[in-house]
Amino acid sequence: MTPAGMQGQDAYRISRVIGNNFVCITDADGREVILRGLGIGFKKQPGDLVPAQKIEKIYDLRDPEKSSRLMELLGDVPAEFLDVSTEIIEAAEKAIGRRLSENIYITLTDHICFAVERLRTGVDYPNQLLWEITNFYPSEFAVGVQALDIIEQRLGYRLSQDEAGFIALHIVNAEIDGKMSDMVRITELIRRITATVQEYYGVSLDEQSLDYGRFITHLKFLGQRITQNKYSREEDAEFQGMIVRRFRHDYRCAERIRDDLQQAFAIRLPPEEMTFLTIHLHRLALTMSITEKEE
Numbered sequence: 001m002t003p004a005g006m007q008g009q010d011a012y013r014i015s016r017v018i019g020n021n022f023v024c025i026t027d028a029d030g031r032e033v034i035l036r037g038l039g040i041g042f043k044k045q046p047g048d049l050v051p052a053q054k055i056e057k058i059y060d061l062r063d064p065e066k067s068s069r070l071m072e073l074l075g076d077v078p079a080e081f082l083d084v085s086t087e088i089i090e091a092a093e094k095a096i097g098r099r100l101s102e103n104i105y106i107t108l109t110d111h112i113c114f115a116v117e118r119l120r121t122g123v124d125y126p127n128q129l130l131w132e133i134t135n136f137y138p139s140e141f142a143v144g145v146q147a148l149d150i151i152e153q154r155l156g157y158r159l160s161q162d163e164a165g166f167i168a169l170h171i172v173n174a175e176i177d178g179k180m181s182d183m184v185r186i187t188e189l190i191r192r193i194t195a196t197v198q199e200y201y202g203v204s205l206d207e208q209s210l211d212y213g214r215f216i217t218h219l220k221f222l223g224q225r226i227t228q229n230k231y232s233r234e235e236d237a238e239f240q241g242m243i244v245r246r247f248r249h250d251y252r253c254a255e256r257i258r259d260d261l262q263q264a265f266a267i268r269l270p271p272e273e274m275t276f277l278t279i280h281l282h283r284l285a286l287t288m289s290i291t292e293k294e295e
Contacts, residue, residue, distance in 0.1 A: 010052045010053075011049040011051055011052055012025045012049065012050045012052065012055070013047065013048070013050075014041075014044055014045070014046055014047065014048050014049070015046055016046060016071075017041045017045065017046065018034070018074050018075065018079075019074060020040075020042045020079070021036055021037060021038055021040060021079045021083075022035065022041055022079055023035050023040055023041045023044065027060075031062075031064060031067070032064075032067055032068075032071070033059065033060050033061075033067075034058070034059035034061075034067070034070065034071065034074075035050065035057070035058055035059075036055070036056050036057040036058075036059070036079075036083070036086075037054040037055045037056045037057075038054070038056070039054075040054050040055070057086060059102075059105060061102045061105070062102070066102060066103055066106060069106050070105055073106055073109060077109065077113045078113075080154060081109050081113050081116075082109050083154065084109075084112060084150060084151055084154045084155060085108045085109040085112060087154070088146075088147040088150055088167065089104055089105065089108065091143055092143045092171045092174075095139060095142065095143050096139055098175065100171065100174035100175060101174040101175075103174065103177070104170060104171070104174035107170055107174075108167065108170045111166060111167070111170060112151065112167075115159055115163050115166070116151075116157050119159060120157075125162070126162055127161075127162035127165040129165065129169070129184065129187050130161065130162055132187050132188075132190065133165040133169055133187065134165065136190050136191075136194075136216050137168050137169075137171075137172050137216075138207075140168040140172050140175075141164060141165065141168040143167070143171055144164035144165060144166075144167040144171070145164045147164065147167045148163065169183055169184070172220070176220065176221065176224045178224055178227065178228070179227075182223075182224070182227040182228075185223070185227060186223030186226075187223075189219070189222075189223045189226065190219045190220065192260060192261070192264065193219055193257050193260075194216075194219075196253070196256055196260055197253060197257075197281065197284070200253045201288065203288055205284075205288075206287075206288075209287060211283060211284055212284070214280075215280055215281075215283075215284045222276075222277070225273070226267055231269075231270050231273055240275045243278050247278050247279070247282045249285075250278050250281040250282040250285055251274070253278075253281050254269075254274050254277045254281060255274075257269075257277065
């Protein structure tokens with residue numbers, strides 16, 4: 001990015017001052033970009049220059065609506081909350097090895113601000129999905145636990161394990177770029193599906209195994225497709241028929257899952273999704289040595 005307000009290679013021209021540590025510039029496309037740096041906005045006015053070496057972070061949110069929401073949020077909450085969120089987000093991206101949706105800068109900052117306010121006022125908000133989060137999203141939950149230390153070190157408040165779960169859910173949500181309400185629903189879908197699988201096969205799933213992790217990943221993105229109503233559309237009747245015939249035992253499990261989702265949530269999985277679900281069930285069952293042999 002080459003911001004329109006940049007002078008040569010060593011300074012940015014301020015278009016708006018948000019606070020002592022945050023300012024806006026305008027890039028070559030006319031979009032506002034947020035810059036963070038210690039004291040870069042102190043006693044500054046639009047049109048003033050900020051040396052590039054003072055910039056610690058550039059928040060280049062491509063969506064103008066998200067950029068506007070982040071600037072509004074910075075006007076309502078202390079800037080250190082965004083600093084804390086940024087540190088947590090960077091730790092999450094390093095831990096899971098992928099970039100997160102830029103929207104998490106807004107949602108996580110807002111969440112931490114309210115979590116601290118609840119702690120200060122003695123309002124307890126238990127996480128009803130904590131068990132599911134710790135078991136379905138262990139990597140993200142580990143970051144959530146790390147986030148508790150970051151928050152305590154930077155803000156002086158020690159949040160509960162419940163909040164580690166909520167933070168983990170924000171991270172998972174940013175992985176699939178969805179809505180937080182959708183992520184709660186997806187987690188409930190995964191819980192119901194794994195319960196059905198364990199009941200059908202009569203075993204307890206090994207939550208530490210690689211194949212279990214792969215299965216949960218498939219369910220996470222299946223949940224995303226369900227909430228967004230964007231299903232796989234590979235209409236290959238011959239392939240689908242072959243999967244049903246070869247993995248009949250696993251397909252019956254998929255049918256049980258389909259029927260449960262339809263009854264509980266009025267969701268009906270299309271044949272394409274049933275095919276891929278059956279394949280993943282078969283792979284998972286093979287690792288547990290419980291599936292019937294291929295026909």
